[in-house]
Amino acid sequence: MARIVMKFGGTSVADVEKIKNVARRVKSEVDAGNQVAVVVSAMSGKTNQLVGWADEISPMYDAREYDVIVSSGEQVTVGLMAMALQSIDVPARSWLGWQIPIKTDGAHAKARIQEIDTTELDKRMNSGEVVCVAGFQGIAPDNRITTLGRGGSDTSAVALAAALKADRCDIYTDVDGVYTTDPRIVPKARKIEKITYEEMLELASLGAKVLQTRSVEMAMNHRVRVQVRSSFSDVEGTLVVDEDEIVEQEVVSGIAYSRDEAKITLVKVADKPGIAASIFSPLADANINVDMIVQNVSEDGKSTDMTFTVPRGEFKRALQVIEGNSVNIGYKELLSTSDVTKVSIIGVGMRSHVGVARKMFETLAEKGINIQVISTSEIKVSVLIAEEYTELAVRALHTAYGLDAE
Amino acid sequence: MARIVMKFGGTSVADVEKIKNVARRVKSEVDAGNQVAVVVSAMSGKTNQLVGWADEISPMYDAREYDVIVSSGEQVTVGLMAMALQSIDVPARSWLGWQIPIKTDGAHAKARIQEIDTTELDKRMNSGEVVCVAGFQGIAPDNRITTLGRGGSDTSAVALAAALKADRCDIYTDVDGVYTTDPRIVPKARKIEKITYEEMLELASLGAKVLQTRSVEMAMNHRVRVQVRSSFSDVEGTLVVDEDEIVEQEVVSGIAYSRDEAKITLVKVADKPGIAASIFSPLADANINVDMIVQNVSEDGKSTDMTFTVPRGEFKRALQVIEGNSVNIGYKELLSTSDVTKVSIIGVGMRSHVGVARKMFETLAEKGINIQVISTSEIKVSVLIAEEYTELAVRALHTAYGLDAE
Numbered sequence: 001m002a003r004i005v006m007k008f009g010g011t012s013v014a015d016v017e018k019i020k021n022v023a024r025r026v027k028s029e030v031d032a033g034n035q036v037a038v039v040v041s042a043m044s045g046k047t048n049q050l051v052g053w054a055d056e057i058s059p060m061y062d063a064r065e066y067d068v069i070v071s072s073g074e075q076v077t078v079g080l081m082a083m084a085l086q087s088i089d090v091p092a093r094s095w096l097g098w099q100i101p102i103k104t105d106g107a108h109a110k111a112r113i114q115e116i117d118t119t120e121l122d123k124r125m126n127s128g129e130v131v132c133v134a135g136f137q138g139i140a141p142d143n144r145i146t147t148l149g150r151g152g153s154d155t156s157a158v159a160l161a162a163a164l165k166a167d168r169c170d171i172y173t174d175v176d177g178v179y180t181t182d183p184r185i186v187p188k189a190r191k192i193e194k195i196t197y198e199e200m201l202e203l204a205s206l207g208a209k210v211l212q213t214r215s216v217e218m219a220m221n222h223r224v225r226v227q228v229r230s231s232f233s234d235v236e237g238t239l240v241v242d243e244d245e246i247v248e249q250e251v252v253s254g255i256a257y258s259r260d261e262a263k264i265t266l267v268k269v270a271d272k273p274g275i276a277a278s279i280f281s282p283l284a285d286a287n288i289n290v291d292m293i294v295q296n297v298s299e300d301g302k303s304t305d306m307t308f309t310v311p312r313g314e315f316k317r318a319l320q321v322i323e324g325n326s327v328n329i330g331y332k333e334l335l336s337t338s339d340v341t342k343v344s345i346i347g348v349g350m351r352s353h354v355g356v357a358r359k360m361f362e363t364l365a366e367k368g369i370n371i372q373v374i375s376t377s378e379i380k381v382s383v384l385i386a387e388e389y390t391e392l393a394v395r396a397l398h399t400a401y402g403l404d405a406e
Numbered sequence: 407m408a409r410i411v412m413k414f415g416g417t418s419v420a421d422v423e424k425i426k427n428v429a430r431r432v433k434s435e436v437d438a439g440n441q442v443a444v445v446v447s448a449m450s451g452k453t454n455q456l457v458g459w460a461d462e463i464s465p466m467y468d469a470r471e472y473d474v475i476v477s478s479g480e481q482v483t484v485g486l487m488a489m490a491l492q493s494i495d496v497p498a499r500s501w502l503g504w505q506i507p508i509k510t511d512g513a514h515a516k517a518r519i520q521e522i523d524t525t526e527l528d529k530r531m532n533s534g535e536v537v538c539v540a541g542f543q544g545i546a547p548d549n550r551i552t553t554l555g556r557g558g559s560d561t562s563a564v565a566l567a568a569a570l571k572a573d574r575c576d577i578y579t580d581v582d583g584v585y586t587t588d589p590r591i592v593p594k595a596r597k598i599e600k601i602t603y604e605e606m607l608e609l610a611s612l613g614a615k616v617l618q619t620r621s622v623e624m625a626m627n628h629r630v631r632v633q634v635r636s637s638f639s640d641v642e643g644t645l646v647v648d649e650d651e652i653v654e655q656e657v658v659s660g661i662a663y664s665r666d667e668a669k670i671t672l673v674k675v676a677d678k679p680g681i682a683a684s685i686f687s688p689l690a691d692a693n694i695n696v697d698m699i700v701q702n703v704s705e706d707g708k709s710t711d712m713t714f715t716v717p718r719g720e721f722k723r724a725l726q727v728i729e730g731n732s733v734n735i736g737y738k739e740l741l742s743t744s745d746v747t748k749v750s751i752i753g754v755g756m757r758s759h760v761g762v763a764r765k766m767f768e769t770l771a772e773k774g775i776n777i778q779v780i781s782t783s784e785i786k787v788s789v790l791i792a793e794e795y796t797e798l799a800v801r802a803l804h805t806a807y808g809l810d811a812e
Contacts, residue, residue: 016462050482056422057486058493065492068485068500072478076456079474080463086471087464094474098504099549143505 002167003035003125007135007157010044011174012231013077016084022172022231023084026130030090035125037164038092039135039157040081042073047150063108067137067147071097074134074153082132092130095121097137097145102156104138104146111138111146112214113155116163125164133160151212158215162222169219169226170237171211176230177238178203178210180403181255185391188404192253193236196243199253199346200226202380206344207258216240243348251349251356252401257394258342259387261291262315263372264322265307268332271298275329279306282325288314292342292375292384303332307373309384312338340372341390344382345397357381363400369393408573409441409531413541413563416450417580418637419483422490428578428637429490432536436496441531443570444498445541445563446487448479453542453556469514473543473553477503480540480559488538498536501527503543503551508562510544510552517544517552518620519561522569531570539566557618564621568628575625575632576643577617582636583644584609584616586809587661591797594810598659599642602649605659605752606632608786612750613664622646649754657755657762658807663800664748665793667697668721669778670728671713674738677704681735685712688731694720698748698781698790709738713779715790718744746778747796750788751803763787769806775799 006026013019022038029036041047050070054061078094085092097104100121104111121131135153140146148155154171161169176191178200183189195203197220204213210228219226219240229237243249269275276295283290291309298304310318315338322334350356360381364371369392373384385393398404412432419425428444435442447453456476460467484500491498503510506527510517527537541559546552554561560577567575582597584606589595601609603626610619616634625632625646635643649655675681682701689696697715704710716724721744728740756762766787770777775798779790791799804810 016459020463053422053482053486054489057426057489060493061489062492065485065489065500068488068502069482072481075478075481076459076475079471080459082474083460083463083467083471086468087466094471096474096551145502 001033001035003164004029005037005039005157005161005164005166005169007039007153007169007171008041008231009153009171009173010041010046012172013040013081014044016080019077019080019084023081023088023090025231026085027088027090030130036130037121037125037160037166038081038130038132039153039160040074040077040132041135041153042077046073046076064144067108067145071134071137071145071147074136078132078134085130085132090130091128092132093124094132094134096134098139100133102138102159104140104148106140106142106146108140108144108146110149111140113138113148113159116159118163121164149212149214151215154212154215155218158218158222158224158226161224162218167225169224171226171228172231173210173228174230174232175210176233176235177228178208178254180253181394181398182208182257185394186398188398190403190405192238194239194241194246195253196246196348197240198243198348198379200240202344202346202377203254203256206256206346206380206382207260207342208254208256249349250347251353252345252347252403253349254346255394255397255401255403256344256346257390259390260312261309261340261342261384262312262318262338263307263309263336263340263384264318265305265335266322266329266331267305267335268303269306270330271302271304276306278325278329279322282321283310283318286317286321288318288321292373292382294373309340309342309373339387340384341387342382342384343390343393343397344380345401346380348379350379359400360397363396364393367392367396407439407441409570410435411443411445411563411567411570411572411575413445413559413575413577414447414637415559415577415579416447416452418578419446419487420450422486425483425486425490429487429494429496431637432491433494433496436536442536443527443531443566443572444487444536444538445559445566446480446483446538447541447559448483452479452482470550473514473551477540477543477551477553480542484538484540491536491538496536497534498538499530500538500540502540504545506539508544508565510546510554512546512548512552514546514552516555517546519544519554519565522565524569527570555618555620557621560618560621561624564624564628564630564632567630568624573631575630577632577634578637579616579634580636580638581616582639582641584614584634584660586659587800587804588614588663591800592804594804596809596811598644600645600647600652601659602652602754603646604649604754604785606646608750608752608783609660609662612662612748612752612786612788613666614660614662655755656753657759658751658753658809659755660752661800661803661807661809662750662752663796665796666718667715667746667748667790668718668724668744669713669715669742669746669790670724671711671741672728672735672737673711673741674709675712676736677708677710682712684731684735685728688727689724692723692727694724694727698779698788700779715746715748715779745793746790747793748788748790749796749799749803750786751807752786754785756785765806766803769802770799773798773802
């Protein structure tokens with residue numbers, strides 16, 4: 001007997017028929033003698049609709065009320081899921097964030113889970129009841145609903161698996177696992193059998209949309225065995241595991257890309273201490289997420305160019321902040337474009353292999369693709385390129401690192 | 407300065423634009439120096455959609471989960487309403503049933519409010535904040551969401567007005583008041599300026615859909631001044647008040663009709679003590695609501711016919727219960743039809759006037775309409791007639807009692 005958490009994303013619970021299918025899948029785990037906690041997202045499209053309404057009311061909406069509104073999507077599916085299980089004779093009960101409670105901090109719309117009280121859930125699961133938990137939501141110290149940011153149901157599932165000491169956490173989605181890259185761009189992309197937490201973390205944060213970044217972080221910290229698999233088929237998915245569980249490690253495991261980038265360059269800012277702070281402190285104050293940063297070598301010893309990237313959704317706001325601080329910063333010209341893509345190669349094998357980044361630069365050069373910005377970490381290399389080269393770059397790199405399926 | 411509760415029904419909050427309109431209306435009450443609590447329903451059509459999904463999962467669904475699902479509709483509108491108010495600089499905050507809390511009994515899907523803790527709401531209102539309360543919902547003793555039955559937001563509003571000691575409770579809807587009868591059937595129907603609690607209670611329970619019956623009951627018990635008015639215009643609505651506030655009382659104030667009726671007749675049951683119990687006890691056990699009952703005068707002293715009505719939604723189940731108990735009851739034949747309408751005249755003036763019922767019978771007779779069952783109370787007379795005569799009967803009675811507008 002195992003204790004498992006099964007998480008179903010929006011496409012898996014998109015309508016009543018699909019919810020019934022999910023219930024049958026849950027039943028088969030119960031029939032196999034397992035204790036099951038089910039975590040559900042909102043029906044696909046629902047959260048976007050709710051966010052759209054909030055935006056229509058006011059683009060500067062109050063995050064406290066946003067959370068009240070958008071958390072309702074999961075409330076609907078978790079009730080329907082419990083009903084669907086009951087209707088096929090599986091004892092089940094729904095649980096909302098505030099009922100458990102799943103305690104979070106007060107950062108509305110992007111709250112972090114602090115503690116999950118499992119007393120009642122433990123009791124129910126031990127008695128054979130399936131506990132159906134609304135993903136994406138929790139409760140703040142002041143007794144108001146919080147949500148965990150888009151994709152937050154993954155984090156709910158992993159956090160619940162950790163708190164319940166579950167043997168594994170299965171993330172059911174509309175793809176059958178994690179791929180070496182996006183199969184819509186590279187038909188020869190392969191499903192990865194096992195991937196390390198570290199690699200998955202980079203993949204997720206660099207653009208692969210299969211898991212929320214924070215959920216991977218949490219899985220890594222609590223050593224939760226996560227499996228990404230399809231709700232529409234029975235094939236094995238991708239296991240996210242410790243590095244030592246993977247015998248033969250690829251040098252590069254996957255290639256990610258993100259079009260959610262915009263580039264800003266400040267031409268001829270003073271090359272002096274404190275200049276970076278004068279640029280990036282106001283952006284941080286405005287809650288804008290700066291990603292890649294590159295500072296040119298100063299030619300005259302007096303001035304330099306500063307380039308950085310921000311998410312496209314924060315592009316306009318970032319420009320406003322810079323322009324609002326132009327006197328304080330002091331620059332000759334402000335250049336900007338959202339016509340860029342970040343392409344990244346990821347692999348823990350990089351740690352022990354040399355020449356990995358060089359191969360990336362050479363491959364892109366051969367295709368005539370200009371690299372605008374580079375950033376690296378221990379297990380990834382990211383480059384910013386013109387958006388029109390996205391597919392070409394990803395395909396070329398996929399071949400170059402020997403990832404193509406036979 | 408007054409303290410008021412403003413309740414907006416589903417058509418008044420049907421989309422974002424309408425919610426913004428409502429917010430402006432609330433703001434004008436705030437600007438006039440009033441303390442305001444807003445109670446909202448779900449967007450029109452939303453609750454039906456949610457109930458439809460539950461039905462699709464299983465017609466025998468668990469009412470606990472039903473409540474989790476359907477209460478989400480009000481959660482969305484209450485959040486949007488608070489946002490809309492904030493966006494026009496009115497301090498506002500949303501409140502769900504469990505947050506206040508609005509404590510109910512554990513009768514899921516038709517719970518009754520037991521207590522409303524107004525500590526926090528009082529504090530907020532005194533500080534000038536508009537409290538936006540999700541209608542229709544509460545919380546059961548076991549910490550699970552309950553709902554108050556269809557139309558329950560009216561009851562939420564009146565209960566809140568009573569608990570907050572509000573000066574009045576305005577029910578905003580898509581009609582501009584309570585009419586002498588349904589204007590879709592009788593173009594000459596008139597809006598009633600003032601109506602007594604007792605009459606409103608009869609009107610609501612006999613088919614007029616403008617207020618939930620229980621909300622009127624609660625208004626009467628707590629002497630809450632209720633006004634029914636339109637969210638789409640500024641004309642005065644209908645005041646529901648104590649009898650002594652109405653100077654000139656009509657004999658008949660309104661005419662209601664309900665097509666939600668079905669008639670069952672047991673032919674030749676034994677005319678002996680206990681026969682009524684043998685028929686109606688099993689129906690009560692099955693939670694079926696029996697309305698009008700008539701027992702024919704026994705011709706032979708041994709057997710009689712028993713006729714009664716049930717809501718159409720419970721018609722089939724009622725027949726099954728009777729058939730399942732046929733041996734115990736003992737009848738010769740079971741007749742049934744759902745081809746009936748109940749038409750009622752209502753007026754507190756009946757208490758002091760004679761001949762009111764006779765005029766009803768004569769008016770219907772003149773039109774050739776056969777009365778199948780009659781039931782009366784102190785302030786109303788109801789008759790069951792064939793459904794095809796509904797409009798004819800209502801129009802004729804409206805004229806006969808002098809209710810037609812000039």
